[in-house]
Amino acid sequence: MKIGVVTFPGSLDDRDAARAVRIAGGEAVALWHGDDDLHGVDAVVLPGGFSYGDYLRCGAIARFAPIMQQVVDGARGGMPVLGICNGFQILCESHLLPGALTRNDHLHFICRDQRLRIENTTSAWTTSFAAGQEIVIPLKNGEGGFVADDATLDALEGEGRVIARYLEINPNGSRRDIAGICNERGNVVGLMPHPEHAVESLTGPTTDGLGFFTSVLSMVGSSR
Amino acid sequence: MARVIVDVMLKPEILDPQGRAVQGALGRLGLEGVTSVRQGKHFVIELDGDLDSDRAAALDRLAGELLSNPVIEDFTLTVVDA
Amino acid sequence: MARVIVDVMLKPEILDPQGRAVQGALGRLGLEGVTSVRQGKHFVIELDGDLDSDRAAALDRLAGELLSNPVIEDFTLTVVDA
Amino acid sequence: MTIDTVDRAESSPDVSQPYADLGLKDDEYARIHEILGRRPTSSELAMYSVMWSEHCSYKSSKVHLRLFGEKKPETDALLVGIGENAGVVDIGDGWAVTFKVESHNHPSYVEPYQGAATGIGGIVRDILSMGARPIAVMDPLRFGPLDAPDTARVLPGVVAGIGGYGNCLGLPNIGGEVIFDPSYAGNPLVNALCVGAMRHEDIHLASAKGVGNLVVLYGARTGGDGIGGVSVLASETFDAEGSAKRPSVQVGDPFMEKLLIEATLEVLHAGLVEGIQDLGGAGISCATSELASNGEGGMHVWLDRVLLRDPTLSPEEILMSESQERMCAIVRPDRINDFLARCAKWEVEAVVIGEVTDSGRLTIDWHGERIVDVPPRTVAHEGPVYQRPFARPSSQDALQADGPGRLARPSTPEEIRAAVLALVGSANLASKSWVTSQYDRYVLGNTVLAQPEDSGMVRVDEVTGRGVAVSTDCNGRFAKLDPYAGAQLALAESYRNVSVTGATPLAVTNCLNFGSPEDPGVMWQFAEAVRGLADGCLELGIPVTGGNVSFYNQTGDVAILPTPVVGVLGVIDDVTRRTPMSWRNAGDSIYLLGDTRDEFGGSEWAHLQGHLGGVPPRVDLGQERALSRVLVDGSQSGVIRAAHDVSDGGVAQALVEMALRSGTGADVSIPESIEPFVFCCSESAARAIIVIRPDQESALLALCNDSAVPVMRIGTVTTDAHLTFGSFGFPLDELRRVHESPIPAALAG
């Protein structure tokens, strides 16, 4: 069970995502943005960070990296893809997910332990959770406000594609408190908070983040 | 040499917290009657040689794909010197 | 109603990492001959009533104090509708 | 543009040169003549002026800083000492760490965001240049009063800049300070600390060894940034001239720095680098002269090969430019292609600009003409040294005589309650989460402790759990009342903050922020602080490994509080054994370690009364050492479950912080032997609050007894949301509101 973690210039949480994959029991494979080969991985994580400095718009330049064509093709073919924070932004910019992520409404970067409710337990990355389960994982972003037009939001809700929602506070002005969404098929998930920083009780607020990685491992495993 | 200016703005229906913050600050600093502020990006692009129709078309495409995100933003492109 | 546009750009001698990143991306995406890209801010400000000379002066002052940082940035102010 | 060449300098000895505008004194200019045997070329003048500035040459501080070497304690831990970009300490198992704190005060006042951002960038490159991977940053900050208009301009910009740059580099921010005092209103202090880790064999030094080896400049292109910044910005006050020159503000490019880090670590680990140096103040002038001076002694540079952002730059400007995100490496010719290829992989531009020679001279050509020909040591290491006059100010006696004894003291429970609440909600003691929530503390996945814990702690080795803890501290009011004791109190507090987390203190860095060295009173403060720190480090057995001096921090004639910021680094074998700052289990017992005396000089309480006078708390470093032993042994043996340093605001403040951190309260009883207000708010040093399971009491008493540390049981952890002190108490809700609101309220909008 190999999970690829893509490093773009400016990726920061790539080693953390690889660690999370290992702790969850998978094999992490480092993928380079300039490659046009997924090296046989079963799933891909697009990690957090500031790809290309995010100087233009978060994820806007990374979308055009050679590896992204492979990721897009794989995703269209059903391969599980998880975009965390900057990875979520890249998935939206690549049109694998609807909507966009905008500047936090309070205009500051924010780093906090965030309570979420898991709203969908059928996507490739959320089957380990119980419906309605509440978890706490770190959130850290400057441009995490999820926006989409009302029709898109209604469709996301109606199809059960909101996978997690912010509880207690909405840390960035996201529409309808949305913290993460998935595509129609449920294999592509974008998540603003960082599950890879909640996999060891030593360094994270909880180990609640592990569930995202064990979900995909069980799915990839059972499909074999 | 050609010079092109691209302005990118959030679509009107998208909340613009930066613009709102500026609007508040203008008011506090004594400018009255500001009814709206929107903040966007302003790109000044210089190219060598003339802007032939191929490059103009490429620029237009990239303004919509790279410089702006059509889900939330609109752009205007102005050729200052062809 | 008056509408004023303020464009704020880093002074030419100041490093513009954003512009550089865009320049690199334009090149990789097939637009040739881009010699420079500078990225700045574009404000669209709407005011009620007419833009009398007092308010125009206040706007000009605030463009230099609030909207831009004169240590590193220049601005241009254009009145679209007075 | 005519170029001032060495030939021209020889043939036109009488040309008048603007050395004074460049900050050189008459005798300094005369010395350059003497060294060269002719007038300098304009490029040479540029190099000397910038390298002989206060900022680069330490000309006013050198005679004092020597004490750190002379009084260095015996230690095997120091692998690289003072004098390199940063000192390196052995932390065991083949691991080494390097850490250093630097100031970016003046640039951050002019342009808060970029000034602070480039401050982070600069210190990270210093750490990188030792061969280490940067693993964490910290930011000791000082501003004018929270309600001063300029604080609302400077503080948010500084914080956004530190976050913007550090977050984009992927370095967790694990601590720092945010302190408010009127003396910083016109001159905020922005200090930045970075820690890096490496294997012993990866240590690299800044020296150009091996004749024929190549000098590579890589990273960002060179632009007109900060030209004259070193000499004008750092050695005079910022409103002096300056603006007529090129912009002295530099803009940082954190993305480029991130690429520079990855590319640098890759070429270092591939064994492609003989010597390496970052480019900071004084840019190419500094890097080439220091590398040459530390190595073979000779170097030749083709300056026209430097990649430029602005093609109009003159050679003098290229030599002085402080463009950020650049590094210089010495590479063997047979490895250069590999080196360049790895830079290209990371999209980092690199160019060979010179080679190592055995000429004993640094020679620089510009399009085939010789524009510099100097002995590099005279530029880099043999600059002027001043024994500036210093004298204890005549006002010092009156200051010390005016003790806090004359202030009206709270005595009833209601009065003491109000005093504690005022402290909890004061700018200096309030929650700093408005600041720290703008920093990423999670990235890299190794952060074990971060704010609001007493020190930041990161895991270095994921397999063994070996890690380091770092704290920075300074109470400038203590240093004002007595700079010798104040520096020692800063050291003691930082040492204690590391110890409470269960780490063993190992090494010290410092950033000495003072007013003008030309003021004998300030120079006295400086000399006393250095002496206090050197003596203190000797007594605690931990060496100073490096640091930074920032002078000319003043508004008009008024200097800032003397602010010797001290950073202590400690090591912990297994980070899973760390001691957290607060309790978790109801029924646990709370103890106070150390003696509490009636000490309010320079205290936070006196500060809130608008008073600064008297003498600071007594320093007893033997007692600090004993306390540290109890804290570290108690952590390792599992006796201590939580520990928190007692300092600003005293015992009550410390308990409030513990209760808010845990979310549950405690019942504390004020011992009969102590005046209640003194128990609650005195700032006696060498104290900590610890928490143990009740059945561990005899083990704790034995530990304290062995080290002769006074110990007193003061309370019990409860399950309810109240913190009580016998006759008065607080609901935690109220404490939280009072503690958390001041900074957001002041900076809203």
Ligand SMILES: Nc1ncnc2c1ncn2[C@@H]1O[C@H](COP(=O)(O)OP(=O)(O)O)[C@@H](O)[C@H]1O
């Ligand atoms: N206050 C100080 N205490 C100890 N060492 C210091 C102090 N100030 C400067 N140094 C040391 O002097 C040397 C030169 O400092 P500096 O010029 O700031 O280095 P760099 O140019 O690499 O930043 C360094 O080794 C630094 O650690």
Ligand SMILES: [Mg+2]
């Ligand atoms: Mg250095």
